[in-house]
Amino acid sequence: MEKIIVGKNIRKIFGQSDEKVNALNGVDVEISKGEFVAVMGSSGSGKSTLLFALSGMDSISGGSVKFCGGELSELRENELADIRRTKMGFVFQQPTMLKNLNLLDNIVLPALQIKKNAKGVIKTANTLMEKTGIIGLEQRATTEVSGGQLQRAGICRALINSPKILFADEPTGALNSKSAEEIMGLLVEINKEGTAIMLVTHDAKVAARADRVLFTKDGEIVSDLSLSKFDDKNIEARAEKVAMQMAAIGI
């Protein structure tokens, strides 16, 4: 299977001299095309740091991260921005929207930045909004919709340029259980259509939808749990398997 991301011996150090913190301590990780990888770990274990390192949103202190064969640390700021815009999508815990733009404008923003055909972009946005169940809310302000609707809009925005991989940092963390279920359903669907997903979560039930779960502890990947392809019917059993693994490694 074609590898989208290959990370070798990734190190990330925060602070200086006496106050140094090794957030990532020589991590090796690979993500293949179309794969759904969840990252779990307790607070401060380095899971979000790993997501930022693999997506090139944060520099690394040592090691290497290759995205589609290219070394991210060797890229200039503009080249990194190009990759983020065209080949990656991001969904965060809190809906990261520009408050002075309406929903539709927020969704089309990364596409119109590269001067794509505006009509085509709006058509794609409408399709995505329909798929995520927020069609009709195009003109709403970000303050005029619910958290769940805002997160769906965030997913639409992340997908507007048809990325190879979607990075999601606790996308259901701020949602109620119903909305969280719906969002996870959407992510699974997106993954089935071929977009790789790297998802950071605390929730075993959320991680249970992934093909593979990486467990982080003290800046290292301490376990790599492979799951079979997700099927709606076996969610409880998968979640239990994840929870058992968590307990086994003391998370």
Added chain:
Amino acid sequence: MFSKLIKNDIKKSKLITLTITIFILVAAMLTSLAVMLLVNLLGSIDNMLIQAKTPHFLQMHMGDFDMEQLQNFADTHNNVEAFQVLEFLNIDGAEIIIADNSLAWSIQDNGFSTQSKDFDFLLDLNSEIINPADGEIYVPVYYMREGAAKLGDTVTIRDVTFTIAGFTRDSLMNAGIAGSKRFIVSENDYEKIRDFGIMEYLIEFRFMNDYPVSAFESEYIEAGLPANGTPAINYGLVRTMNAITDGIMIAVLVLIGLLVIAVTFLCIRFTLLAKVEEDYREIGVLKAIGLRVSHIKKLYMAKYSAIAGVACVLGFVISLFIQEPFMENIRIYMGKSDNSLLGVLFGFVGSAAIFMIVMLYVSGVLRRFRKISAAQAIRLGTPEEKSKPTRGLQLSRNRLFSSNVFLGIKDVLSKKKLYATMFMVLVITSFIINVPQNIHNTVSDKSFISYLGIGQCDMRIDTNQTQTENLLEKTAEITDTLKNDSSISAYTVLICKMFETIADDDSVGRLRVEIGDHTVFPITYSKGREPRTAAEIALSVLYADDLGKDVGDTVTLTVDGENKNLTVSGIYSDVTNGGRTSKAVFETDPSEILWSSIPIAFNDSSLTATKALQYKETFPFSRVSSVEELIGQTFGSTIEAVETASYASIAVTIMLSALITLLFMKMLIIKDRYSIAILKSLGFTGSDIRRQYLTRTVIVLIVGVVIGTVLANTAGELVGVALVSSFGASSFNFVVNPFFSYLFSPLLIALCVYIAALIGICDIRQLKISEHIKEV
């Protein structure tokens, strides 16, 4: 605890702290300086008036008079402490040669005197009463400042030569606008030159206490006492004339100080609100654990009280050091002030007042703590964004601008209140750069004299009784020559004569009337228009006030023995002849005229200087002056002070616009760090985002500078009027230099703002997505 908090906070925001400190420091320094100068100016003037024993009432007179009648008048007034008549030997400037250069250029009436016996003493630069030895001369300090005379130079009048032994401080005639200057020589020397000029008399009175001068003046006129020279001058007018030049400078300092304070407030407001926003969650926590709002306020006020305290003390100390050059003019013209310690004390009070005002303002801004809900602050971490998407402007419908420019425009439109700070700063800087420049343009422009009672012309030929005894013949001689000069496009003859007026209560007064065609060289009237018929008269503001008349009222004059009712057609400002003049067109017996004035316009104005020289030689008995000379010598030092202020204002503008923009952009980036992180995560590059911020800057810049420039050139007139009215002009229009106002100043501001914005937003590149995207 406070000192640790303050230190940490200052460490975290060095630039912001430094900027605010500088602004408060400048405001405190200007205030302290203005207060010290004012106290010293008033002190120096009072000191000089006391040491010189300045008369409370002065009337100049030419020709014979009855000394006994004057003495009787003085005797019958119990409040008159002393009375004297001094001689003022008026010698033509062309005949006074100082170090090989004549004073022909001077438009002043140059007179020679000996030291007075009782009062109105002429003082040297040490404020000692001068007693010149034979062969010595003391020259008015005005000529020293003009660079026309220095110690040791010779002064020659015909065959008599003097050596300059010093300079005189003349409490009555010091100021450039006084119009006359006194030289002082020994009594022996005075006798040698007695026949070289025409004698004028200074009839002077000193009162025992605060006797009302206006009442004395009317009694003097009613008694028919000699009064055909320059109109009566009183103590108040003397003080004002001495204070004008430095007073204007103080007023400009105060004006700049006020604007700096306004900008400081904007700055404090912006930084403080940004800080509150940054600390929103912490404020919520402090409230939640039960700290009172007043306690939380104290934490924030501690930093500002430290900054303001240091800035105000430094501002005060700096003002002590830089006051010297500002004080120089006061010291030379008026001598030392007894108030210097008092000045320092008041200067300190001024600085302390700035401290208090700043702290009150900070406290006022922090009142919003009350509105912060602890629960909401802890939950959200930031105040709810008030900006809403502007419905009409949508990125998905935008076909005109690039996304970066669009986002820049959109941001300004949806956060108008935020950008109002920057906008206000730009409006204020446009004011600061344009208003002093416009005032300078206005007072140095040729047309300015039309606001001062003199028609706009290229040259004037003035002839009066002190210069010739055959005034009418000489005036006719001049007009005969002018008729044949083809380079002249227009001229008119105005004669001045004294008439008796009968007030509404039948009391008799005297009115100086300039008679002639006032339509040829019209002046600017603050009310009404020039007199056009023989039944009309226009009054100067001071005369109108004295007589209690307005446009349309009637003034009764005794003309050639008959009472004549004249309707007031207009009222104008006048700084000539003590501000008391009037204009009419009626016929009268031309004998007993006081002087004649002939304003002249040339076909080609550039000929004026050559023509002035030519006519000075042709008519040595008259005073020929070009309008530039008239303005330069009357208001020279004041124009210079305003010019200095206008250059200072350019420096202030550069500093203000650059510093505030830098500060604003830095604060904006701190405030927007989360949005910037979002944009970066979406694939916007640092230069894309910088372009958005530059778009915002350019929009606010264009709107601010355009509105500021228009306001400065229109509403700025009101500020200008307040300042220039102290020259004696009650109403005027700004003379705007279009190159400066509409090209140079906007471009200068634009350049400063643009460069500062570029520097201010360079941090965008360093802003890390991972550090800010999680902060919600």
